[in-house]
Amino acid sequence: MRVTVIGTGYVGTVTGACLACLGHRVTCVDTDQAKIEKLRAGESPIYEPGLEELIALAHTSGGIDFQTDLSDPVRESDVIFIAVGTPPLPSGESNLSYLEAAARGIGRSMDSTKFRVVVNKSTVPVGTGNLVQALVREGIAESGAAGEVAFGVASNPEFLREGSAIHDSLYPDRIVLGAEEAPTLELMRALYQPLATQSFEAPVFAPRPASMPPVAVVSTTLTSAEMIKYSANAFLTVKIGFANEIANICERVGADVTEVMLGIGLDTRIGSKFLNAGLGWGGSCFGKDVSSLLHTAGEYGYKAHLLEASLTVNNNQRQVIVQRLQERLGILKGRTIALLGLAFKPNTDDLRDAPSLLIADKLIRMGARIKAFDPVAMDACRIHHASLNIQYCPDALSAVDKADAVVLVTEWPEFGDLDLAQVAAKMAQPVLIDGRNLFNPERARAAGFAYEGIGRPRRRQSGAGR
Numbered sequence: 259m260r261v262t263v264i265g266t267g268y269v270g271t272v273t274g275a276c277l278a279c280l281g282h283r284v285t286c287v288d289t290d291q292a293k294i295e296k297l298r299a300g301e302s303p304i305y306e307p308g309l310e311e312l313i314a315l316a317h318t319s320g321g322i323d324f325q326t327d328l329s330d331p332v333r334e335s336d337v338i339f340i341a342v343g344t345p346p347l348p349s350g351e352s353n354l355s356y357l358e359a360a361a362r363g364i365g366r367s368m369d370s371t372k373f374r375v376v377v378n379k380s381t382v383p384v385g386t387g388n389l390v391q392a393l394v395r396e397g398i399a400e401s402g403a404a405g406e407v408a409f410g411v412a413s414n415p416e417f418l419r420e421g422s423a424i425h426d427s428l429y430p431d432r433i434v435l436g437a438e439e440a441p442t443l444e445l446m447r448a449l450y451q452p453l454a455t456q457s458f459e460a461p462v463f464a465p466r467p468a469s470m471p472p473v474a475v476v477s478t479t480l481t482s483a484e485m486i487k488y489s490a491n492a493f494l495t496v497k498i499g500f501a502n503e504i505a506n507i508c509e510r511v512g513a514d515v516t517e518v519m520l521g522i523g524l525d526t527r528i529g530s531k532f533l534n535a536g537l538g539w540g541g542s543c544f545g546k547d548v549s550s551l552l553h554t555a556g557e558y559g560y561k562a563h564l565l566e567a568s569l570t571v572n573n574n575q576r577q578v579i580v581q582r583l584q585e586r587l588g589i590l591k592g593r594t595i596a597l598l599g600l601a602f603k604p605n606t607d608d609l610r611d612a613p614s615l616l617i618a619d620k621l622i623r624m625g626a627r628i629k630a631f632d633p634v635a636m637d638a639c640r641i642h643h644a645s646l647n648i649q650y651c652p653d654a655l656s657a658v659d660k661a662d663a664v665v666l667v668t669e670w671p672e673f674g675d676l677d678l679a680q681v682a683a684k685m686a687q688p689v690l691i692d693g694r695n696l697f698n699p700e701r702a703r704a705a706g707f708a709y710e711g712i713g714r715p716r717r718r719q720s721g722a723g724r
């Protein structure tokens with residue numbers, strides 16, 4: 259099929275390249291000229307492992323090109339994806355201005371030569387499918403296109419995780435398709451048939467998992483598909499929030515949350531994923547999506563207590579790091595704090611709603627000096643958060659040099675391989691606040707550190723077994 263993907267961010271670029279690898283002919287469109295030029299040169303505008311290889315493969319499979327103007331691609335396409343950003347407004351609502359501009363632009367470019375499907379890939383509030391339908395119609399009316407312009411609107415929410423986006427897109431747990439009319443759903447099912455049946459040739463750099471089953475396709479209404487995306491993210495935040503709440507109780511009673519979560523996660527009704535206590539989740543999606551769902555619930559007069567609590571628990575969790583530093587160091591003014599990791603999670607350079615930013619900002623306001631090292635996110639931090647007075651360091655050891663405390667913020671695997679005795683020896687005071695429970699407390703203490711994890715016994719326990 260001919261496919262247009264509007265928006266070449268984390269979702270749009272990966273979606274476009276994956277669809278080309280399934281055999282479709284794809285054009286990716288973005289208003290950001292610099293991004294399009296990079297993509298034309300075969301470079302990824304974002305840090306995402308394997309993406310450049312995938313784009314190269316897309317050229318030789320279905321074919322892919324990159325443009326700033328959507329008119330011709332939309333006219334030629336059977337399926338047009340909207341994958342633009344939907345960032346949060348201060349009220350918690352989603353900012354739909356990018357999506358609205360894209361939908362109108364699609365309408366203006368359509369003609370009566372074929373039936374097309376406009377797909378919401380962006381995460382959008384419940385009811386946005388109807389809004390897109392209206393905006394596309396308005397665009398068609400503005401253009402004065404002759405004859406009957408036939409189109410359907412579908413919702414196809416995205417569940418990829420930054421850092422493993424290609425694997426998640428080629429080998430998903432499910433494909434969710436929402437639409438109101440059969441022809442729209444049929445076209446979407448046909449588009450995804452090679453993915454659903456896993457009949458495409460797996461790229462060598464992203465091999466198919468050994469026991470990969472056919473992918474479940476959930477066909478439903480527009481509204482339910484929109485709710486599925488929000489509910490999935492809300493559930494994940496509640497799950498992490500639960501682990502953090504239990505962590506805070508564990509600390510008080512002297513239990514270890516990592517062992518408690520292991521013990522409950524083996525229950526198949528619960529499952530072991532997303533039970534890692536730490537300094538809280540971040541990223542471009544969780545906070546914005548939960549806030550947007552809360553806003554929708556509020557519009558209908560419903561107070562979603564559990565969702566509110568999940569945001570509260572997460573915000574409190576980020577403060578725990580500062581409290582720990584105060585407890586260990588007393589005065590923070592004039593102290594040097596090293597941050598290991600800035601990205602909101604490993605394998606990405608994304609800093610949107612990253613806990614590191616709030617922690618750094620708070621510590622700087624309290625008079626501390628901040629040194630930091632992140633394997634990939636330092637450039638993004640320098641550019642997008644220039645007002646944060648951070649001393650960026652070329653490696654972890656330079657960051658901890660003469661520091662009064664080190665905070666493990668992002669669990670990049672390479673930090674787990676650090677020689678802790680060497681790290682401790684470089685510091686002015688060997689204080690380690692492990693915001694992700696990455697390190698073994700006994701080993702950290704044996705290396706000379708005053709170690710603090712999250713939800714772990716605060717001091718070396720006396721007594722049997724420990």
Ligand SMILES: NC(=O)c1ccc[n+]([C@@H]2O[C@H](COP(=O)([O-])OP(=O)(O)OC[C@H]3O[C@@H](n4cnc5c(N)ncnc54)[C@H](O)[C@@H]3O)[C@@H](O)[C@H]2O)c1
Pocket residue numbers: 264265266267268269270287288289290293341342343344356357359360379380381382416417418419420542543
């Ligand atoms: N990033 C994720 O992990 C993730 C996962 C699932 C869903 N989502 C959702 O997918 C959507 C996109 O997220 P993202 O992280 O890829 O965003 P992003 O900010 O990385 O990319 C959005 C892109 O859209 C472009 N754009 C904006 N208006 C445009 C227009 N009118 N025409 C063409 N291009 C336009 C921007 O220039 C930008 O390149 C959001 O709704 C997000 O919530 C994101």
